[in-house]
Every structure is written in C-alpha cells, then in structure tokens.
Amino acid sequence: xxxxxxxxxxxxxxxxxxxxxxxxxxxxxxxxxxxxxxxxxxxxxxxxxxxxxxxxxxxxxxxxxxxxxxxxxxxxxxxxxxxxxxxxxxxxxxxxxxxxxxxxxxxxxxxxxxxxxxxxxxxxxxxxxxxxxxxxxxxxxxxxxxxxxxxxxxxxxxxxxxxxxxxxxxxxxxxxxxxxxxxxxxxxxxxxxxxxxxxxxxxxxxxxxxxxxxxxxxxxxxxxxxxxxxxxxxxxxxxxxxxxxxxxxxxxxxxxxxxxxxxxxxxxxxxxxxxxxxxxxxxxxxxxxxxxxxxxxxxxxxxxxxxxxxxxxxxxxxxxxxxxxxxxxxxxxxxxxxxxxxxxxxxxxxxxxxxxxxxxxxxxxxxxxxxxxxxxxxxxxxxxxxxxxxx
Amino acid sequence: xxxxxxxxxxxxxxxxxxxxxxxxxxxxxxxxxxxxxxxxxxxxxxxxxxxxxxxxxxxxxxxxxxxxxxxxxxxxxxxxxxxxxxxxxxxxxxxxxxxxxxxxxxxxxxxxxxxxxxxxxxxxxxxxxxxxxxxxxxxxxxxxxxxxx
Numbered sequence: 155x156x157x158x159x160x161x162x163x164x165x166x167x168x169x170x171x172x173x174x175x176x177x178x179x180x181x182x183x184x185x186x187x188x189x190x191x192x193x194x195x196x197x198x199x200x201x202x203x204x205x206x207x208x209x210x211x212x213x214x215x216x217x218x219x220x221x222x223x224x225x226x227x228x229x230x231x232x233x234x235x236x237x238x239x240x241x242x243x244x245x246x247x248x249x250x251x252x253x254x255x256x257x258x259x260x261x262x263x264x265x266x267x268x269x270x271x272x273x274x275x276x277x278x279x280x281x282x283x284x285x286x287x288x289x290x291x292x293x294x295x296x297x298x299x300x301x302x303x304x305x306x307x308x309x310x311x312x313x314x315x316x317x318x319x320x321x322x323x324x325x326x327x328x329x330x331x332x333x334x335x336x337x338x339x340x341x342x343x344x345x346x347x348x349x350x351x352x353x354x355x356x357x358x359x360x361x362x363x364x365x366x367x368x369x370x371x372x373x374x375x376x377x378x379x380x381x382x383x384x385x386x387x388x389x390x391x392x393x394x395x396x397x398x399x400x401x402x403x404x405x406x407x408x409x410x411x412x413x414x415x416x417x418x419x420x421x422x423x424x425x426x427x428x429x430x431x432x433x434x435x436x437x438x439x440x441x442x443x444x445x446x447x448x449x450x451x452x453x454x455x456x457x458x459x460x461x462x463x464x465x466x467x468x469x470x471x472x473x474x475x476x477x478x479x480x481x482x483x484x485x486x487x488x489x490x491x492x493x494x495x496x497x498x499x500x501x502x503x504x505x506x507x508x509x510x511x512x513x514x515x516x517x518x519x520x521x522x523x524x525x526x527x528x529x530x531x532x533x534x535x536x537x538x539x540x541x542x543x544x545x
Numbered sequence: 546x547x548x549x550x551x552x553x554x555x556x557x558x559x560x561x562x563x564x565x566x567x568x569x570x571x572x573x574x575x576x577x578x579x580x581x582x583x584x585x586x587x588x589x590x591x592x593x594x595x596x597x598x599x600x601x602x603x604x605x606x607x608x609x610x611x612x613x614x615x616x617x618x619x620x621x622x623x624x625x626x627x628x629x630x631x632x633x634x635x636x637x638x639x640x641x642x643x644x645x646x647x648x649x650x651x652x653x654x655x656x657x658x659x660x661x662x663x664x665x666x667x668x669x670x671x672x673x674x675x676x677x678x679x680x681x682x683x684x685x686x687x688x689x690x691x692x693x694x
Contacts, residue, residue: 271549272547274551280549286554287554288554289558290560291560291561291563293592295561296560299558299560300650300680301652302638303626304626307622310620311618311638311640360621362621363619363621412640414648
C-alpha cells in the first residue's frame with residue numbers, strides 16, 4: 155500500500171486571524187471546521203476520521219460533542235507541535251488509503267496572542283512558556299533552569315551553530331522576513347501587513363542572539379481546518395482538489411531535547427530523512443516544485459529547511475535566499491505566499507497548508523502562475539514530515 | 546477574562562530528579578559532573594537514559610567527567626524571559642561539547658557576551674540552588690591554566 159495519489163484536500167476553512175480575538179480554542183476550532191465543510195460541500199456529519207495535534211485542546215470527544223457525530227472510525231495525533239503540520243495530511247491520507255475512513259478532518263486552533271490566556275493550564279492560550287512548572291521532571295530540566303525557557307531561545311542556539319558552520323548572516327535572515335512580509339501585505343487575512351525592508355529587519359531588537367524580533371513567528375489567535383477525502387471522490391466536491399501526490403514523516407531530534415539535539419549529524423536527522431522518502435515516493439525533484447511552504451517559525455530554520463529538503467546544498471541556504479530568492483513572483487523558489495507564521499498568523503503551520511491548497515486552486519493573493527506542484531513541510535527541528543500537493 | 550499576570554511562573558524552575566537521573570543530581574551536590582558510561586562499548590551519554598543508543602546495552606556506570614569542554618553553540622538571551630531570570634538579562638546560554646564527547650547545556654559565569662565564541666574552552670563550576678539541586682555551570686579556562694593542567 156502507498157499513499158501516493160490516494161487522497162486529496164477538498165475543503166479549507168479558517169477563522170479570522172488576529173493578535174487577540176478573545177475566544178476559546180474550542181470556539182475557533184468549530185468555526186474553522188464548519189468553514190472547511192462548507193468549502194468542500196460536505197456535511198460535518200460525514201466526517202468519520204480526524205487528525206489533530208497532540209497539544210490541541212479540542213480533542214475528539216469535544217469535537218463529537220459539538221458536531222453531533224455519533225462516532226469516528228479513525229483518529230490520530232501528530233506529536234510535538236509544528237513538526238506535525240504536514241504530517242497531519244500524511245496520516246489523513248494513510249487512513250483513507252487503508253480504507254479506515256472516507257472523510258478526514260485536520261484542524262488546529264490556537265489562542266496564542268500574548269494576552270489570549272483563557273485558563274490556568276499550560277495549553278490554554280497565551281505564551282505556554284510563561285507558565286512552565288517550577289519542578290521539571292521532563293527533558294526541559296536540562297536547559298530551562300539555565301534560563302533557556304522558550305522555543306525561540308532553543309532555536310537561537312541551533313541557528314547560531316548554522317552561522318558558525320556556514321557563515322549565515324543577518325542579511326540572509328532579513329531576506330526571509332522581508333519576502334514573507336511582502337506576501338502578507340498582499341494578503342488581507344494576514345495579521346502583519348506593514349511593509350518591511352532589510353533595514354527594518356536589522357533595526358528590530360535582538361531577543362536571543364542571533365534572533366531578532368522580526369526573525370520570530372508572531373503571537374496570534376485563530377483556527378484552520380482542512381478536509382481530506384479519497385482521490386476518486388475529490389472531483390465531486392465544490393472546489394478543485396489538491397491531490398496528495400506524496401507524503402513522508404520522520405522522527406529525529408527535537409529542539410526541546412536540546413542537550414541531545416547535536417548528537418545526530420544533520421543529514422541523519424528527521425527532516426533530511428523525510429526529504430529522501432518524500433522525493434522517492436513522488437518521483438519528482440525539488441526543481442519541479444512551483445511553490446514551497448516551509449515551517450517558518452524562525453527565519454534561519456527556513457534557510458536550514460531549503461538545505462534539509464534538497465532545494466540547495468548544505469550550507470547554501472543563505473546564498474539561496476539572497477536578492478529576493480523566496481519572493482513572489484520572480485524568486486528562485488517562491489515560498490510562503492500567505493506571509494507564513496512570520497507574518498500571516500502562527501497556527502502551528504496549518505495555515506501554510508491552506509495557502510498551498512489556494513495555490514493549487516489558483517486563488518492565492520500572490521498566485522504562482524500555472525502552479526501544478528506545491529511543497530509543504532512541518533518544523534524541521536521537530537519530529538516532522540512533508541507533503542507534495544498537485545493540481 | 547483571565548489575565549496573563551495571574552498565570553505567569555514567578556519562581557525559578559528547577560529539575561525534579563527521577564529514578565532515571567537522581568545519580569546525576571546526587572553527584573552535582575557533591576561537586577562532581579557525572580555522566581552515564583556504557584559498560585559494554587564504553588561510550589558516554591547525556592542526558593541520562595536506561596539504554597546505550599550506540600550498542601543497546603543496559604549495563605552502565607556513572608563516571609566522573611573531567612569537567613572540561615569547549616563551546617559548540619550559544620545564545621545571548623535579551624528577553625522576554627521568565628521573571629526568575631529577568632534580573633540577569635542579558636545572559637548567555639551555551640551548549641558545551643565535553644571532553645567525553647557529550648553535549649551539555651548550561652551557562653558561562655562571569656563572562657561578557659562578546660567574549661563567547663565557538664571552540665572556547667570552559668570548565669565546570671557548581672552552584673547550589675536548593676537543598677536538593679546543585680546546577681552545573683561553567684567558567685572560562687584562562688590560557689595559563691590550560692598550559693599547566
């Protein structure tokens with residue numbers, strides 16, 4: 155069995171995105187789900203499979219209770235946050251290819267604005283790292299007590315090593331931030347729509363060397379949902395399908411286990427392994443990709459992602475992004491045309507998937523002409539995955 | 546509407562030792578940095594785990610580190626951060642490759658940000674923070690010390 159060309163994304167939905175919506179994640183999730191169902195022309199009652207993030211607060215039971223579905227036949231979670239962004243679609247395609255479900259819902263809802271706290275527990279809105287336990291039995295005990303408390307600080311250490319090894323620069327980081335911001339300027343759904351220059355990027359304050367504020371994803375509220383069905387059913391839906399040509403998952407090192415992150419050579423880590431599996435299954439190469447979506451939680455990780463997935467050689471991600479390398483419409487590889495997690499919204503990467511579907515449909519606000527093939531990856535420093543969507 | 550200030554962690558977050566790692570913290574309390582060493586293939590490992598990832602042996606001993614290593618990567622945290630660390634801003638966090646080959650994340654004490662670089666030699670310092678927990682930190686190794694040891 156393979157998942158190659160077996161499934162298609164036929165519905166996409168979302169809430170508005172903002173720095174603060176004053177809504178619960180549950181409430182936003184159901185709005186996005188209804189929107190995705192409406193987009194596909196499929197009743198929410200037809201959903202018989204679900205893939206969610208393991209840290210999603212709207213779990214299967216909450217979901218069934220709200221949608222009035224009697225039962226799910228297939229349900230699964232992706233681990234470790236943004237690493238699972240594209241893996242959600244891989245798991246949905248698996249369930250469909252195996253005959254375990256016919257209509258699989260994928261969703262993520264996040265109240266992650268700085269002031270969007272709606273409960274005391276760790277994952278109830280706001281900044282998760284501001285409410286860490288004071289006794290740490292998990293692997294973060296090996297760095298949090300030294301003041302490394304959040305993902306942007308962990309990622310700064312990984313980015314610094316890339317600079318040491320390859321001479322990556324602030325200008326390279328800025329190229330990523332500016333390209334994606336300019337895409338967001340064209341996208342009315344995006345939260346950050348003020349144009350940005352390289353000088354603006356360099357003038358933003360350092361938060362954890364070498365990362366500046368504008369190298370970091372934004373803190374926002376919103377939800378995204380997608381519906382995945384069998385490829386042969388996809389043409390009957392309202393909108394043109396985005397077929398899942400191929401998908402791969404690979405669990406490697408995780409930045410939250412920073413003490414062991416550097417034990418593994420980069421080429422043997424999760425993302426480069428997922429890359430090899432992905433291109434093997436698809437029978438295409440990076441050069442065939444019309445538009446790409448990297449998990450842009452931090453600018454240097456986009457640069458590493460270009461290397462991990464073979465769009466350039468190891469160490470050449472910096473030069474690749476120079477002179478608008480990722481910018482619509484004439485970049486070497488047009489990326490994250492929604493503005494990404496850096497400028498559209500930070501919905502754990504799932505908003506990048508929605509935009510990839512829009513590119514296949516031809517409805518993006520920065521449309522890549524004749525777009526046939528879109529690449530989407532999850533966070534490349536987590537257990538991760540990637541998918542290729544085709545027209 | 547719940548307010549952000551009501552949920553922010555104020556106290557210093559500290560390790561909670563478990564059966565898997567309590568020897569590490571007991572050693573730190575004695576002023577020793579100890580790593581697990583595989584009794585079968587001889588490789589060191591950190592963080593603690595019940596199996597050697599190289600040869601899958603469950604046999605190991607806790608062995609004292611030389612306490613010396615070099616900086617592999619680092620960051621200077623400038624904020625935001627938790628209130629417990631705000632008084633120290635800006636502060637460094639480093640990933641050190643120890644002589645035993647394992648990576649260890651901590652801080653270099655009494656070191657200006659601009660002095661930190663890849664390959665910089667450091668050695669352990671022990672900082673008690675509670676009855677149970679002593680944190681392993683680093684300090685710079687001066688060049689004359691390097692020659693004499």
